[in-house]
Amino acid sequence: MYLKRLIVTLLISNVYITNAQTCCSGGVPLSNNLGLSQEDKGTIQLGLNYDYNNLNTLNSGSETLNDNSRLRITHAILLNASYAITNNFSVEGLFTWVNQRRKISQFGNENLDQSSGIGDGVLLLKYSFPDVISTNSDLTLGLGTKIPLGSSTELDSRGILLINDLQPGSNAWDFIYWLSASKRFNFRPSLSTSIRFTYRNTGTDNDYLGNSTYKYGNEFQGFLSFSDQFTFLKTLTNPSISFKYRNTLKDQTGGGKLDNTGGNWVFIIPNFSINITPNIAFSTKAELPIYSNVDGTQLTPTYRITSGILFKIKPKPDVLNLN
């Protein structure tokens, strides 16, 4: 029943998203939305999330300029799928659909450019080492790749190729390195703390604008999270709080580094999830910048909201055969 309601709600909200005449979306959150938990062998997890990323803050270094005429929004629908090959080894995929929007409000006019379509995907292999650090702990290593599934040749309404920042895809393969660790505490087993590091070694689009190359800056992200479980109205809830540090190097095009790209950011991410059934959880989180120091002058994230559901499909337990 719960599942039915959720599906219907999701269908309705999705139709609204695709038909919305208001603008807003920008920046595909690939590394952000990886990281389904390691489950027992044979478990399938499917996550479906909607991500809204709003960039409307113009910074010069760490100084915010008094100019909000430029708005970049990315709407993204994210489908995660993971399969536990063994109790320690899993494979995870992330597939995206994105709507990139750029709206300029200047001199009393508004100019909107946008593109939509299947975005890039990620394939990630992870191996967990339980209790290596201490009891009730996990250490996980992962290796993955970003697959350029998305189009990088979308045109605007006049037939002019949109800038790569507005394309659904990047036309480049990236390597992704993953390291995470978590620890549950003896005094309160439901309380856990975790760290996670991802490093994305970006590839190069060798057909940028038909006669050049483009490489997004390599990206490092580090997360520090605290989460707990509570029962609220007979339902299991999982509030958590995370701090994220993100560093990106400058992009490169035509062999030179591109000014006004790259920087350092710190975000706070409150997250709340609720277990609708033992195998279905709904979660929602916000990502709010608390420190931004960009290279040059750049539009920088204002806020991001992600909501979605996670399904776990566990294998049937082995039946003991007494014969």
Added chain:
Amino acid sequence: MKKNVFYLFACSLLLISCSSSDVNGDTPPDGTNNQWLIPISQVKDGGPGKDGIPSIDSPNFTTATNASFLNDNDLVVGVVKDNEAKAYPHIVLDWHEVVNDEINGTFITLNYCPLTGTAFGWESMSDGTRTTFGVSGLLYNANLILYDRNTDSNWSQLRLECVNGSLINNKPTLINVVETNWKTWKMLYPNTQVLNTQTGFSRTYGTSPYGDYSINNNRFIFRPEITNAALPNKERVYAIIDGDNSKVYQFSDFENGQIIRDTFNGKNYLIAGNEDLIYGFRLSSDHEDLTFEYDFNGTEAFFKDNEGNKWNIFGKAIEGPRTGETLTGAKSVMSYWFAIAAFYPNPEIYSAL
């Protein structure tokens, strides 16, 4: 279990169906305005979007003595109209590219492309009506495409032509401008007004948004279709434009101040310059017999002739029997070499030998 799988499958199908939706924005292509004089495949989205680089429509000026935000070596674009001199510093133009201004009752659009290093002044007119111009957010051969706010037509700056829209094929009416450093300009015109940084926009004036682009010969943000290795890509050259052809002059041709008489495309030109400033004139029969000589001593006079006339850099006689006469400014521009070579392929390069 089967139910769950079904619902998940439905969600997946929904996601896939979303991918096939419209990808090209809200506005359908406009057949009447979608004709371009230039290959549309070579028109690039520069990134900031239309008006993402805001023009200055209410410019504020200050006097030379109060322009402490400028260093002597900072480049400015200078205009003189009816004895009123104005300077538009690159450090401001880098962030705005277009200034819609009025000088002594004449409405002008001063436009500058930081990626090609080219500045022009032209009358703020389109379709016979006063208008303002803005930054379209589009580039052709790495060069600025402006749009006029009267008809929304797109104008290629270095091509000097409307390339798209209802005014396609129209050409702007040019106003003579020179480009030099602040030290030279304020010597020529100490009473000049200077566009200041009180633009109404919050920007880090003085810090180039393009880093070392202006001096790094190997660096392109948008690579033009044609490149020419005859000179370093970012060498600033003075280019005379005639139809589809161009002839360029280098600062090295004008060391210690020089006057060059030259012929290009069957027309006679006089080019005056030194290490900081070059400007040229198309000579008419009235002036062809004069003998010119460099004569810049830190005042408005830049060269003189054998009749005892002194001429300023805009070709106006300011002393002597011909006072008030004006030489015809050449259709010309200071430009990075690569840009001239892209727009006017295989340009001639002046050589004294």
